[in-house]
Amino acid sequence: MDRALPSLYFLWLKLLEVEDGFILQTRCLDAGEQSIEFQQPPGGASTIIPMLLCVLTVSDRCSQGLMTDTAGPAVADLLRQHWPGSRVANALVPDKEDEIIARLLEWSSMHASLILTVGGTGLSPRDRTPEATVRILDRLVPGIAEAMRAIGSAKNQFAWLSRGIAGLRGSTLIVNLPGSKRGAEESLSAVIPLLNHAIEVAGGGQNHPS
Amino acid sequence: MDRALPSLYFLWLKLLEVEDGFILQTRCLDAGEQSIEFQQPPGGASTIIPMLLCVLTVSDRCSQGLMTDTAGPAVADLLRQHWPGSRVANALVPDKEDEIIARLLEWSSMHASLILTVGGTGLSPRDRTPEATVRILDRLVPGIAEAMRAIGSAKNQFAWLSRGIAGLRGSTLIVNLPGSKRGAEESLSAVIPLLNHAIEVAGGGQNHPS
Amino acid sequence: MDRALPSLYFLWLKLLEVEDGFILQTRCLDAGEQSIEFQQPPGGASTIIPMLLCVLTVSDRCSQGLMTDTAGPAVADLLRQHWPGSRVANALVPDKEDEIIARLLEWSSMHASLILTVGGTGLSPRDRTPEATVRILDRLVPGIAEAMRAIGSAKNQFAWLSRGIAGLRGSTLIVNLPGSKRGAEESLSAVIPLLNHAIEVAGGGQNHPS
Numbered sequence: 353m354d355r356a357l358p359s360l361y362f363l364w365l366k367l368l369e370v371e372d373g374f375i376l377q378t379r380c381l382d383a384g385e386q387s388i389e390f391q392q393p394p395g396g397a398s399t400i401i402p403m404l405l406c407v408l409t410v411s412d413r414c415s416q417g418l419m420t421d422t423a424g425p426a427v428a429d430l431l432r433q434h435w436p437g438s439r440v441a442n443a444l445v446p447d448k449e450d451e452i453i454a455r456l457l458e459w460s461s462m463h464a465s466l467i468l469t470v471g472g473t474g475l476s477p478r479d480r481t482p483e484a485t486v487r488i489l490d491r492l493v494p495g496i497a498e499a500m501r502a503i504g505s506a507k508n509q510f511a512w513l514s515r516g517i518a519g520l521r522g523s524t525l526i527v528n529l530p531g532s533k534r535g536a537e538e539s540l541s542a543v544i545p546l547l548n549h550a551i552e553v554a555g556g557g558q559n560h561p562s
Numbered sequence: 563m564d565r566a567l568p569s570l571y572f573l574w575l576k577l578l579e580v581e582d583g584f585i586l587q588t589r590c591l592d593a594g595e596q597s598i599e600f601q602q603p604p605g606g607a608s609t610i611i612p613m614l615l616c617v618l619t620v621s622d623r624c625s626q627g628l629m630t631d632t633a634g635p636a637v638a639d640l641l642r643q644h645w646p647g648s649r650v651a652n653a654l655v656p657d658k659e660d661e662i663i664a665r666l667l668e669w670s671s672m673h674a675s676l677i678l679t680v681g682g683t684g685l686s687p688r689d690r691t692p693e694a695t696v697r698i699l700d701r702l703v704p705g706i707a708e709a710m711r712a713i714g715s716a717k718n719q720f721a722w723l724s725r726g727i728a729g730l731r732g733s734t735l736i737v738n739l740p741g742s743k744r745g746a747e748e749s750l751s752a753v754i755p756l757l758n759h760a761i762e763v764a765g766g767g768q769n770h771p772s
Numbered sequence: 773m774d775r776a777l778p779s780l781y782f783l784w785l786k787l788l789e790v791e792d793g794f795i796l797q798t799r800c801l802d803a804g805e806q807s808i809e810f811q812q813p814p815g816g817a818s819t820i821i822p823m824l825l826c827v828l829t830v831s832d833r834c835s836q837g838l839m840t841d842t843a844g845p846a847v848a849d850l851l852r853q854h855w856p857g858s859r860v861a862n863a864l865v866p867d868k869e870d871e872i873i874a875r876l877l878e879w880s881s882m883h884a885s886l887i888l889t890v891g892g893t894g895l896s897p898r899d900r901t902p903e904a905t906v907r908i909l910d911r912l913v914p915g916i917a918e919a920m921r922a923i924g925s926a927k928n929q930f931a932w933l934s935r936g937i938a939g940l941r942g943s944t945l946i947v948n949l950p951g952s953k954r955g956a957e958e959s960l961s962a963v964i965p966l967l968n969h970a971i972e973v974a975g976g977g978q979n980h981p982s
Contacts, residue, residue: 474763475701475703475730475735475760475763475764476763476764476766477733477764477766479701480701482701482702483701491895491899491900491902491903491935492902492935493895493933493935494917494935494937495921495931495932495933495934495935496932496933497704498708498918498921498922498932499921499925499932501705501708501709502708502712502922505709509755509756510756510759511705512705512706512708512709512753512756513703513705513706513756513759513760513763514705515701515702515703515704515705517704520895523897525895543932545929546929546930546932546933549930549933550895550933553894553895553896553933554895554896554897556896556897684973685911685913685940685945685970685973685974686973686974686976687943687974687976689911690911692911692912693911707914708918711915711918711919712918712922715919719965719966720966720969721915722915722916722918722919722963722966723913723915723916723966723969723970723973724915725911725912725913725914725915727914
């Protein structure tokens with residue numbers, strides 16, 4: 353019982369074959385339902401391919417039409433404001449792991465620079481966004497989630513209860529935000545400078561000194 | 563070697579059959595030794611079933627009778643003070659993963675709202691409470707442990723060394739506290755408002771905005 | 773899809789046979805290339821075996837001779853200053869998981885008290901030091917990495933982006949530091965008192981109250 357942790361990553365390596373099958377299957381299921389909307393950069397013609405930034409609202413009630421999603425659009429507005437030349441895609445899914453995963457895989461395969469999920473990070477029985485996210489990450493970036501909670505708790509102590517995680521799939525940075533409009537905006541604003549730097553480094557554009 | 567993390571949760575899903583066998587076995591071993599004491603709510607007759615709150619002291623020396631457990635009773639007193647109408651159960655086990663797990667499974671199967679472990683979170687060779695706990699959690703709540711360390715370190719920098727974790731099994735919130743009386747009391751006091759909110763949300767009684 | 777986390781550690785236990793084979797193989801590959809330099813304690817003859825402290829610089833460019841490693845020697849100097857009677861070993865490897873792991877296994881099998889890695893904790897595509905480290909840890913000590921980020925961010929907000937982890941393999945404490953000289957020195961200085969205490973407790977020399 354004394355040697356517990358060693359095999360974690362070793363094991364993952366052994367499972368790639370199975371996992372790849374799973375990913376392919378998930379993506380096929382999703383293929384018929386994609387409806388990404390791109391916002392053209394305001395500055396007109398550019399020779400550089402603009403960054404793709406994505407917002408995925410995760411909410412049973414919003415996806416059933418019982419509630420209007422205000423947090424997702426607010427997050428998308430913040431992205432357009434901080435990265436004015438970028439394309440911003442958005443989508444809405446219920447609190448179902450398979451649907452969350454399908455969208456994360458789709459956008460990361462399109463080499464999105466950043467995917468922000470909004471919602472499903474709480475302790476309600478249906479909240480499973482972090483569990484879906486961790487399944488498709490290559491590398492964790494624990495400090496982004498720690499920063500959102502530590503900085504957020506100065507204004508609202510319940511920020512500590514967000515179970516959100518952050519990490520990379522390839523060069524795509526994926527970050528879980530809480531589902532309330534205020535919580536999502538505050539969490540994102542707390543880490544905007546970090547995300548800017550992280551995206552640049554993850555894309556291979558700079559060697560960050562850590 | 564480049565795709566490391568994806569299969570983590572996928573893998574767990576595949577192992578449920580084996581795991582369920584393990585859990586059943588563990589619980590059978592424990593069935594003969596349960597001795598939970600319930601404290602009746604002071605307010606007299608109530609039509610609402612009172613919450614079950616549990617304290618598990620994990621200590622080789624206390625369980626051998628070489629030391630008296632003062633931290634566990636102090637934690638139980640704090641629980642009675644903050645949730646006056648609740649039932650408080652307590653138990654004492656040595657630093658053995660199987661015995662810790664058996665008790666956590668028993669109490670969560672009884673739909674306890676909260677289980678606090680006390681002890682076994684340090685770096686001594688025998689300290690394995692977090693390793694036992696993670697084996698039976700469904701969902702992690704990393705911010706509760708981060709808060710205990712970050713807030714606790716303002717008074718005592720060694721609070722950073724507690725390896726405690728927190729998370730949910732079903733609707734039961736499980737949190738690891740350090741084993742010293744002062745450390746356990748301070749860690750718990752730092753997060754009492756969070757736990758109150760977390761219990762309510764995890765039980766399905768409220769939709770926390772994150 | 774609802775029971776995700778339980779099998780984690782249970783699974784690791786099942787894989788020890790495979791893992792042990794892997795570890796043995798890795799260590800054999802490494803056996804021919806060891807070149808540890810020991811620094812004799814300045815105080816002359818001592819009847820106590822001095823602690824072994826190790827610094828592993830992880831850098832493609834330094835290992836190719838394209839850059840001089842300044843962070844590793846700076847970290848080694850800090851170790852000699854804080855633990856004057858200890859032996860300090862150092863090595864340099866590229867950003868390859870197998871080479872990192874081989875060195876960590878070699879030093880922990882020599883019962884090193886502390887291994888500090890320097891570099892490979894960022895978000896660049898090649899940065900994989902935490903992924904290598906987690907594969908050979910028995911027990912995580914999450915608060916050491918949290919402390920380095922939280923304390924470090926007061927001076928430099930990008931400290932939040934270090935993906936470093938910390939934990940134990942047997943009684944050897946292993947901590948990932950960032951790769952810049954300033955980042956490594958600041959991160960280490962922030963946690964020196966914690967490391968001193970942690971080493972003592974992990975070695976069985978004291979029962980830390982948590």
